[in-house]
Amino acid sequence: MKRGQHIFGVIVAVAVLAGLASLLGNDYYLRIVFMMCVYYLCAAGMNVLVGYAGQKSLGQAGLFAAGAYAVALITTRTEINPWLALSLAAVVSGICGVLIALPSLRVKGPYLAMVTLAFGIVVEKLVGEWTDVFGGAQGIYGIKPLTWSGQPLTSLQWVWLGIVLCAVTHLLLRNLLQGRFGRALLSLQADEIASSSVGVRVYRAKVIAFVVAAVTCGIAGALVAQQNQYINSDFITFHLSIFILLLVLFGGAGSQYGPLVGTVVLTVIDAALARWPSAQHFLYGFLLLFALYVMPGGVTGLLSKWFRRSIPASDESSASAAPTRIGPQGEGELLVAQGVTKNFGGVRPAQNVSFRLQRGHIHALIGPNGAGKSTMINMLTGLLDPSEGSIKFLGQEVSSRPVHAICRMGMGRTFQNLRLFADLSVLDNVMLGRHTRMTNGFLASLFALPSARKQEAATRARALQLLDLVGLLHLAYQPAGSLPYGLQRRVELARALATEPQLLLLDEPAAGLNPQETAELGDLLVRIGKCGVTILMVEHHMDLVMSISDHVIVLDYGIKIAEGKPAEVQANPRVVEAYLGVDEPEEALVAT
Template structure:
């Protein structure tokens, strides 16, 4: 049912984009629709980072600038083919996405947001002050736009191009989020330690989320530069970063949220363009409104309303009453009394406080063991050491013949050593299945 509704909606959007230039040739209307598609493209990737991986960013104007100036410099200064320059803009922006992702391993929440703000400010200063390369506020003129069959893109072609790229990005991101990658992003968003303990590399998925958001934002910047045939530092402002984030927060983390946010906010931006002061006030008001009144965004509010109006449409699918028969493979049967987990001279101290002192044990297959001790005896610390969450000060741990000291928790989990937590760490918005 959901897939059918999604297909119908996608076809409707595609037909609208395809035929609207034949209904009207008003350049302003076509430009607004083009901007909706561009803003959606930038927000769709940012939604993966913010809405699904839970990493806050207020510096995507910098990535937008990377894409825009890459396309401009390659076509104007180096004479590249505009299509190749467009592709290069996304690639270069993705590289910068990796650079921004590196601090995400050490900081999170407001601190990460400050790091991204710093990146945006640095990029803004570089493009405005480095006159010889980026021409500052004067800007770079003559950015070469793509052409097809020797025909330069007009308003209709730009709308078709941006719309097609937006649909492709939507399909790719939807496919990504509806699989194991989407579950991994949600796990990282909810509980990083628990995600590592079940085999998810928090580092890898944070970097992936930053790269996805950077590539889509770089493509958006390249399109703006090539469509205008001009780019200057006036385009690269902190307000642009806020605008992209607002699209995601206002629309919601749903796969459809960025589209709803892009439509509403781009139309509002076009309507309020002649009143900049009111425009900035509306951004702040909408941001507060989205955070406090619609925590799930416009998409979540519409879905909640639809549930009340037509609850049958949202009834979960009926699960089979009986699962199929399951046969244990012979390879899954462990030979009893074989060495499985061996610890030697495990020692852990925090400054002068010793929590684990010279622990030795050997566990074999086919047995159940218990770790018993009073509060403060170091039971949890020992489990954290075994699962890689806390590194030992010294000592050795061998699991199934592999030394695991120094390995990350997700690698240890993938070897077959898992754990639960005394304080439950559940993944919100995810079912058991």
């Protein structure tokens, strides 16, 4: 659905829901609807953190408390306008999100969940026992509610406000998640190494996800405190963190409508079981396990398989002309490696290796298994730091730079073992390659400013052109992981080309390909070279190496043993010895 149509649909939905709410004369039912809005705010932000970035958090109750107690302290101790206090509570919650992200992101998996759980428990104990500030079980009274025309909002007006806030949150997050930042967050969940290799700043993206989740949860907490005009420690429990996580997992993590489905269903169940708290806790635990093990895609995940996208005709026409230029024109040295050495304890996969790569050439780095070829590629791209030596790209030292910074400079790569974002479409994989070439920031993406929409359209057009170049345009909307192995190799190649590299590093691009696919790959690499891209490939297929390479470098046990044109290297005795070995002298055989 186009953006304008979606906005119109949301406005219609808001009007319908507001009209239906006005028909509810019972404050109890209005309260249930209001809590649906509150829980949706929590779940929508949590979905960014869990469903997109893949960061499991059990500390959302602490962030809920940050918003609730911030607005409580501000309105009871100052004369600040309640609407401004709500905004300040969102800021306070965002700051708390940064504070919890900084230590949490040094760990992964279950350890991350434990760190966030510890944060939630600390906040729960803090508001419960620091009575001088937070009131403990007695709580804070006299919180100023939001007003309209000088009068506190009625129950119906609170519902209207909640519906509007939910609609605005949905639209803003949709803008964010359907563009550059959404793809970046999804790539983190799939493979952080591959994500950084296409220019995503992994740590920064995770912090953004934590802040988004914190702000929405903090606003939800502030709304509850202002509507009740009261808050105490009973609101802040571990049960709340589990419930917010369950809203996302049950509805469908990673789906923009999953939080809505989970919120509506579980809020109704919560209200129905309010008289039996023990039954509530049992059901939540059961549903959490059910969502994790039986229905990992949630309710929306079960429905999504019925919807398949085909490539629009407009996309076919926009990709009708394959790109003729990727890298800039020029001559001379592009990369210089001087005395590069890598030590892993007593193992030295690279020993004083030096070579120079010339612009416009196809270079090959060959050698027997264990010669240190992949280690060298990883040092060139920043995944490994050399123990000694210098690596200069475009005249600048890169050996101490992070992976995403080296990618931004103009160095793209593929991996020996495929590192595709398998659950994303082929098109999204290639568009991710353009991440570092897009200049729209967080706010421009959040509000879908014209600059961000222009960048997105240009990125899409370029990705389609590159897919046309590698012969995969007709598969643009297929999940990348569903393609045959040979086609997945091409997707990874197109993604690397989308980074607009001056130097393209290919780590065994023909691995697993049959002879016909290998020959087609060779033709494709020659075409890519003519597009202005310098290539350095690690490869074991000697037919491919000798047929397309301009320059060959040979390693053996981490030592460079030969370098030159393919024919020269092929005739080098040391290369023949490294690959084939040498026969023992006849005298030695007789002696044995």
